[in-house]
Amino acid sequence: MIKKDFPKVHYYDQDFVDIYNRSWAWIQDNWFKGDSENRLKNSFFNHKENTSVDLFETCMSTFFLVYYNMKYPVAPMLDNFYLLQEENGAIRSNYSVETSEPVFTEGNPEGASPPLLAWVEYNLYHKVGQKKRIKEIMPHLERYYTWLDETFKDQDSGLYEVPLEATKMTNSPRSKMKFAVDFNSQQALNSLYMSALGDILNDKELSFKYKKQYFSLKTRINTLMWNQDDNLYYDLDEDLEQVQVKTAASFWPLLAEIPNEARAEGLIENLKDPDSFGTDNPFPSLAVSEPDFDKKGNGFCGSVYPFLTFMIIKGLEKYGRYDFARECSIRHMYYILDTFHPDGNKKGTLWEAYSPISEGPAIWKDENQENKQLFLTYAALSTITLMIENIVGLYISLPRKTVDWIVPTLELMGIEDLSLKRNMITILSNKSGRGWEIRLESEKLYYFTIDILGEKKKTLPIPSGKCSMLIDKL
Missing domain, CATH: 1.50.10.10 (Glycosyltransferase)
Incomplete structure (x- = not known):
């Protein structure tokens, strides 16, 4: 079932998240x-x-x-x-x-x-x-x-x-x-x-x-x-x-x-x-x-x-x-x-x-x-x-079935329930004991490119379901 809601952003500075959420609330009045x-x-x-x-x-x-x-x-x-x-x-x-x-x-x-x-x-x-x-x-x-x-x-x-x-x-x-x-x-x-x-x-x-x-x-x-x-x-x-x-x-x-x-x-x-x-x-x-x-x-x-x-x-x-x-x-x-x-x-x-x-x-x-x-x-x-x-830092193209994540450094951030037509995706980075990890969730296949500027760039097919990847292993 597709949830009818705006995509949630995650970011280490909560003020940025608050203003993002509040903007969507104000939009309905306009x-x-x-x-x-x-x-x-x-x-x-x-x-x-x-x-x-x-x-x-x-x-x-x-x-x-x-x-x-x-x-x-x-x-x-x-x-x-x-x-x-x-x-x-x-x-x-x-x-x-x-x-x-x-x-x-x-x-x-x-x-x-x-x-x-x-x-x-x-x-x-x-x-x-x-x-x-x-x-x-x-x-x-x-x-x-x-x-x-x-x-x-x-x-x-x-x-x-x-x-x-x-x-x-x-x-x-x-x-x-x-x-x-x-x-x-x-x-x-x-x-x-x-x-x-x-x-x-x-x-x-x-x-x-x-x-x-x-x-x-x-x-x-x-x-x-x-x-x-x-x-x-x-x-x-x-x-x-x-x-x-x-x-x-x-x-x-x-x-x-x-x-x-x-x-x-x-x-x-x-x-x-x-x-x-x-x-x-x-x-x-x-x-x-x-x-x-x-x-x-x-x-x-x-x-x-x-x-x-x-x-x-x-x-x-x-x-x-x-x-x-x-x-x-x-x-x-x-x-x-x-x-x-x-x-x-x-x-x-x-x-x-x-x-x-x-x-x-x-x-x-x-x-x-x-x-x-x-x-x-x-x-x-x-x-x-x-x-x-x-x-x-997320760029989406539905016809190409691609999501590019372009960031200079990894921080606690990401997006949840981003709608790619009939496909809801979630991409979140966090730091675990094993280093920086990206958690991904999707209903259908798409191609994910992680581009850590000046360090590494990698494109991977992301299958439906849940998966995670360690940045150091890429």
């Missing part, structure tokens, strides 16, 4: 039933105070909801947006919860949003394993891609032009920007994963079409946006000159696999530099050295937004920097824990954004803006996804 009367037919995850559903927020929330897909099915939530797609392929940034009509703003008249659907569907495929779904949604993704091309692509430069609001970094000091480094890298990421989805479908033509688009955009970003002196990618102005403002947007190219190894190293140096992005709480939305940097945060003038930290950590993985990714995840988590376990009689909570230098939530200068409490859409990326994937 899960809403669909309305058969309007076009938001399927249940969806949303911040309680939101009057619209946001495509970007929905995309980000899938990265933790997939771990409890039985209770919070991700696919129907994404289908809401495909059902709302217009004939020309447009999927807008926001739709009213009440009427399901698109919501436009002066700052984003076309309702553009970071194009992340292909990346999200690829992740969903590996966590839930439905190949049939990719075949069904591919026409939606293709039409969406065409709309992005026809609406935002500048024919002369081959780059995409969107307003600042479309990048989600609303008050970032990027006023001279015409071609955004983040949006262009996101469209490269979109092309990369469209090609990967084509590979899953064994559609060579489709895969090649988007791979070609990817390389074309990658070349433009590398040629025009890279700054050798600063080791960063920058926005471009209307004359295709670099706008040299150091923002966290500069790191989207890592996730889209755009830099070569040397350039990636340069970007990572910036992430380690305390005068750049190497703050105690990783990573600030604006570099410390920028004149507009605000140590209290002030929106995208320095605040640590978990969605940006998540993006950077996933980018570090692409270049094999698992050690640094884990170290940053743990440091970031301690800052989140600070407001979860506040001093005095205050109630613990999670925030939309955190202070980059000191403990506590980020503070806006503009009194009309608020740092939302219990903004799980971003915060749970840290307390759930980074917890499973980077702090405990």
Whole structure:
């Protein structure tokens, strides 16, 4: 019998486990039933105070909801947006919860949003394993891609032009920007994963079409946006000159696999530099050295937004920097824990954004803006996804029947009742008199790779039932 519960994490620091468990409890208060009367037919995850559903927020929330897909099915939530797609392929940034009509703003008249659907569907495929779904949604993704091309692509430069609001970094000091480094890298990421989805479908033509688009955009970003002196990618102005403002947007190219190894190293140096992005709480939305940097945060003038930290950590993985990714995840988590376990009689909570230098939530200068409490859409990326994937270190692929455990050192940690579709697995490490031991439990066969960074790496078939292995004997 499959238990309908979220996977339990084990970790030697109980505070990390508490915040993980509490996040799941809070999530149920932000899960809403669909309305058969309007076009938001399927249940969806949303911040309680939101009057619209946001495509970007929905995309980000899938990265933790997939771990409890039985209770919070991700696919129907994404289908809401495909059902709302217009004939020309447009999927807008926001739709009213009440009427399901698109919501436009002066700052984003076309309702553009970071194009992340292909990346999200690829992740969903590996966590839930439905190949049939990719075949069904591919026409939606293709039409969406065409709309992005026809609406935002500048024919002369081959780059995409969107307003600042479309990048989600609303008050970032990027006023001279015409071609955004983040949006262009996101469209490269979109092309990369469209090609990967084509590979899953064994559609060579489709895969090649988007791979070609990817390389074309990658070349433009590398040629025009890279700054050798600063080791960063920058926005471009209307004359295709670099706008040299150091923002966290500069790191989207890592996730889209755009830099070569040397350039990636340069970007990572910036992430380690305390005068750049190497703050105690990783990573600030604006570099410390920028004149507009605000140590209290002030929106995208320095605040640590978990969605940006998540993006950077996933980018570090692409270049094999698992050690640094884990170290940053743990440091970031301690800052989140600070407001979860506040001093005095205050109630613990999670925030939309955190202070980059000191403990506590980020503070806006503009009194009309608020740092939302219990903004799980971003915060749970840290307390759930980074917890499973980077702090405990588990990477799952259902279609490949693989679980990779990538850790720099063995500690008391693991996961219990992780659902691989119809297979519940448990992986726990502990120290016995015979040394470090990993206990495994599974209902079906899968392939387990233990990768103790720099020491040993081994892949083993794990049969159904219970077994254990001694690390020293591997």
